[in-house]
Amino acid sequence: xxxxxxxxxxxxxxxxxxxxxxxxxxxxxxxxxxxxxxxxxxxxxxxxxxxxxxxxxxxxxxxxxxxxxxxxxxxxxxxxxxxxxxxxxxxxxxxxxxxxxxxxxxxxxxxxxxxxxxxxxxxxxxxxxxxxxxxxxxxxxxxxxxxxxxxxxxxxxxxxxxxxxxxxxxxxxxxxxxxxxxxxxxxxxxxxxxxxxxxxxxxxxxxxxxxxxxxxxxxxxxxxxxxxxxxxxxxxxxxxxxxxxxxxxxxxxxxxxxxxxxxxxxxxxxxxxxxxxxxxxxxxxxxxxxxxxxxxxxxxxxxxxxxxxxxxxxxxxxxxxxxxxxxxxxxxxxxxxxxxxxxxxxxxxxxxxxxxxxxxxxxxxxxxxxxxxxxxxxxxxxxxxxxxxxxxxxxxxxxxxxxxxxxxxxxxxxxx
Amino acid sequence: xxxxxxxxxxxxxxxxxxxxxxxxxxxxxxxxxxxxxxxxxxxxxxxxxxxxxxxxxxxxxxxxxxxxxxxxxxxxxxxxxxxxxxxxxxxxxxxxxxxxxxxxxxxxxxxxxxxxxxxxxxxxxxxxxxxxxxxxxxxxxxxxxxxxxxxxxxxxxxxxxxxxxxxxxxxxxxxxxxxxxxxxxxxxxxxxxxxxxxxxxxxxxxxxxxxxxxxxxxxxxxxxxxxxxxxxxxxxxxxxxxxxxxxxxxxxxxxxxxxxxxxxxxxxxxxxxxxxxxxxxxxxxxxxxxxxx
Numbered sequence: 001x002x003x004x005x006x007x008x009x010x011x012x013x014x015x016x017x018x019x020x021x022x023x024x025x026x027x028x029x030x031x032x033x034x035x036x037x038x039x040x041x042x043x044x045x046x047x048x049x050x051x052x053x054x055x056x057x058x059x060x061x062x063x064x065x066x067x068x069x070x071x072x073x074x075x076x077x078x079x080x081x082x083x084x085x086x087x088x089x090x091x092x093x094x095x096x097x098x099x100x101x102x103x104x105x106x107x108x109x110x111x112x113x114x115x116x117x118x119x120x121x122x123x124x125x126x127x128x129x130x131x132x133x134x135x136x137x138x139x140x141x142x143x144x145x146x147x148x149x150x151x152x153x154x155x156x157x158x159x160x161x162x163x164x165x166x167x168x169x170x171x172x173x174x175x176x177x178x179x180x181x182x183x184x185x186x187x188x189x190x191x192x193x194x195x196x197x198x199x200x201x202x203x204x205x206x207x208x209x210x211x212x213x214x215x216x217x218x219x220x221x222x223x224x225x226x227x228x229x230x231x232x233x234x235x236x237x238x239x240x241x242x243x244x245x246x247x248x249x250x251x252x253x254x255x256x257x258x259x260x261x262x263x264x265x266x267x268x269x270x271x272x273x274x275x276x277x278x279x280x281x282x283x284x285x286x287x288x289x290x291x292x293x294x295x296x297x298x299x300x301x302x303x304x305x306x307x308x309x310x311x312x313x314x315x316x317x318x319x320x321x322x323x324x325x326x327x328x329x330x331x332x333x334x335x336x337x338x339x340x341x342x343x344x345x346x347x348x349x350x351x352x353x354x355x356x357x358x359x360x361x362x363x364x365x366x367x368x369x370x371x372x373x374x375x376x377x378x379x380x381x382x383x384x385x386x387x388x389x390x391x392x393x394x395x396x397x398x399x400x401x402x403x404x405x406x407x408x409x410x411x412x413x414x415x416x
Numbered sequence: 417x418x419x420x421x422x423x424x425x426x427x428x429x430x431x432x433x434x435x436x437x438x439x440x441x442x443x444x445x446x447x448x449x450x451x452x453x454x455x456x457x458x459x460x461x462x463x464x465x466x467x468x469x470x471x472x473x474x475x476x477x478x479x480x481x482x483x484x485x486x487x488x489x490x491x492x493x494x495x496x497x498x499x500x501x502x503x504x505x506x507x508x509x510x511x512x513x514x515x516x517x518x519x520x521x522x523x524x525x526x527x528x529x530x531x532x533x534x535x536x537x538x539x540x541x542x543x544x545x546x547x548x549x550x551x552x553x554x555x556x557x558x559x560x561x562x563x564x565x566x567x568x569x570x571x572x573x574x575x576x577x578x579x580x581x582x583x584x585x586x587x588x589x590x591x592x593x594x595x596x597x598x599x600x601x602x603x604x605x606x607x608x609x610x611x612x613x614x615x616x617x618x619x620x621x622x623x624x625x626x627x628x629x630x631x632x633x634x635x636x637x638x639x640x641x642x643x644x645x646x647x648x649x650x651x652x653x654x655x656x657x658x659x660x661x662x663x664x665x666x667x668x669x670x671x672x673x674x675x676x677x678x679x680x681x682x683x684x685x686x687x688x689x690x691x692x693x694x695x696x697x698x699x700x701x702x703x704x705x706x707x708x709x
Contacts, residue, residue: 070671077457094674098458181543239566259543385673389657397568397656407475414471 018310024056025314028082031059032068032299036272037139040334048321055314065299066384076100076304083307084315086138086299089124090373091380093131095302101134102303107316113323114342118370124296128375135300136319137340139331141267142294142366143197145287149280151183151261159262159284163201163226166287170236173261184238186230187260189247190391192383193297194264197286198223200293200371206382207374213382213412215405222289224394224401231395239396266297267363270336274359283359285366292369298337338363382412444687451680461677468681478685485662485689488576489640495580496636497629500587505617507588508595518592522585529582529645536578537650540565568658571651575659578646583639587632594628595621634697641690662686 019026033041038061045059062068065088075081087095095101104110110133117123119140121133147159155173160166170185188194199206204219216223230237238260240247252269254260256276264286265273273281286294301319303312321327328344331337333353339345345364348354354361373379386408393399419425426433451468455461472478507518524532540548542563551564564570598621606616644663647653653660653668660668666686670679 066672073457073674074671094456095458098456100458254543257543381674385669385675392568392654392656395656396566397658399656411471411474414467 018308018314021056024054025310026056026058027084027311027315027318029057029059029315029318030062030068030072030082030085032062032065032086033139034061034064036275037268037335037337040331044322044327044331048318051321055317057318076306079306081304081306083311084301084303084319086301087135088299088380089135089296090383092121092135092300092302093125093128093375094377094380096131096134097377100305102305102307102312103132103134104136104303104316105133107313109320113320115323115340116338116342116345116367118367118372119296119338119340121300124370124372125375126372131375135302136323138299138301138322139268139335139337140296140298140300140340141337142296142363142370143194143264143286144267144270144294144363144366145262145264145284146255146269146273147262147282147284148255148258148260148277149282151258151279152282155261159282160287162287163289167230167234167236170230170262171234174236181259182238183258184254184260185236186262187238187240187251187254188227188264189240189251190227190388190395191247192388192391193295195220195223195227195387195391196295196371197264197293198226198289200295201286201289201291203290205371205374206379207376213376213378213409215382215387215409215412221401221405224391224405227391227395228398228401232398266336267338267366268298268336270359270363271334272336281359283362285362285369293371294366294369295373296370333357333360336360336363338367378412382408386411447680447683447687449680450676451684453677453680455676456674457676464677468675468677469685471678472681472685478682480657481660481662481665481682482685482689484572484658484660485641488572488579488643488659488661489637491573491576492579492583492640492643493633493636495576496583496587497633499580499584500632501591501625501629503584503588504591504595508592518588522589524582525585525589527582530649532578532582533646533649536574536581537565540574542566565651566655568656571655571658575643575646575650578650579640579643583636587636590628590632591625594625598624630701637693662689 019028029045031038031041042059045057049055049057060082062071062085068085069087069091072081072085072087081100092101113136115123115137119137121131121135121137122128124137124140125131145159151173152158155169157169157172160169166186173183173185175183196206199216199219202216202219202222204214204216206213206215206220208214214220227237231239238251238254240251248265251260251263252265252273255263255265256273256278258279267283270281270283285292301322303315303319307315322331323341325341325344325347328339328341329348332339332344333348339348354364376382390399390404390408394401394404450461452463452465453461454464454467503521507514507521539545540551540563542548542552545563548563555564564574602620602624603616606620611619642663643661644667647659647661647664648667651659653664662682663686666679666682669675669682
């Protein structure tokens, strides 16, 4: 039976016939955004649907990134997958190896889109230059620091540039406030993404050039110890409640309330925070330890291999439309995600956007410090199943960083 | 009554048997089989023997999940029984006001787990929650997390209390029905014999409530073992896996960690644990029935 199910999964239950509505081919697009980003995306989809009469994009919300991915995998196995979706970068090598994503190199104009190299598939992954293109950069981001400008001025401190400065600034910004509350100097969700940034800042790599999963070796452990120190010893970092995007959302809300003076979050929140805050929001690059380093985040558009050819062609038309400068600029400036094409960046420069919005400039400049992800099909499993639970074990449960990372490395080397 | 043909009883049983086989026996068999494979739904399955089981036992993961689930269930069952009984005794009085109280307490049971979880998340928030702020003051400024849901030592207890809050109304109604069916003459006779209120409760009411208590304990135990929504919404198994109960761990393995084989192995172990518990329960019941005879 399992063989039969496996075979079924591999053939992907191809839908032979495309779906038409009012003479237009319907492209089902599963997306994973809420709030402002969702609103902007739906406006763009509506604009595309109104701009032509051949394709109808049916955008369907599927929860957050991880919920959407869980549904996508189940739908792929059941043969009910949408025409297209967008997936977190770390899962791209796994889905590519599974053969469920449509190779896009041969599609009209695929090689002509002038993507920002660090955000494109081949630049975002090390060792992916020979891999076929299966993802198109869509909402791309890097981790970034956000600071409460009012509190910075009050404490007469600037954005920290090193880990040592981070401890010092966080101390100066941590204050008991009326009613027994604590205003935390620093906050960051205990997430693989920020830990990966710290591994790079400590000079480590997740996967070594010989393919060994090292999880940064000493740098990975040092990153955990630094968090332990901030939470348990220095008591300047807000212990983050919840997991995944619940923790991110909770942290943003606390930052906006003034409960955290400085936080690491995503460039994607630039606009939301600037619009919602009652104080000046100052963005800054993440601090260095041995060097500056950030991973890229966000998602890439993917087309499902099993979808009918006509639907894939129509979906590609939408993807190309989204990558045009007008849409790229609109998407980026209204959300905070990075503009994914070089021409869009040049137009924004020429328009004086970055002079008027220095926080956006910080996010873009940080691309110079990007460390690409390894093109490893197990990357997502290592992230979700192996590293993330141990980060919480270490920081909130007080586990030993070396023992936990040893355990993690051991598990990462074992086949799934 | 003797059936006219030998196949008649089987024909009567057939619908139930088909459902049992299709929805219970076959899935358990498939899960048992899949537990020996490494499979992610998308790539071909690969036979790995007992590797999934070994991986689950390697770092004591399965033991921790089992202990957490048992701990959660113990708090939920004990809390629901005690609170349900206390509430039933309290509201076992005539009058419109008591009717309103009964309806109010029971209403929590009718509300969906999702709504309950969202409501309690909000109330337990350490910075803006009505309950959370008080708890934080009680725990003092040195507490490691601003909210109990963010504290590995207390998150599971917090979830169990939410479970008790939700299920207490159900237990109250069942106990109330049984309380009202106890003949007044028994209590009056005991009172005439000079039994104090506590003695009447201890020696008359409680023994008569025991079968009901067993029923409530069993159904609450089943519900507590199925806990998923409340974990998914309030903590996603965190912090530091402190609230990763069996059903949620299975969901996480298959849907978030892409491991059908590992999830199937976990399912089989959960099944084994439930079988063991059912056997213990059956033994206790039989012994109790034997004593009663």
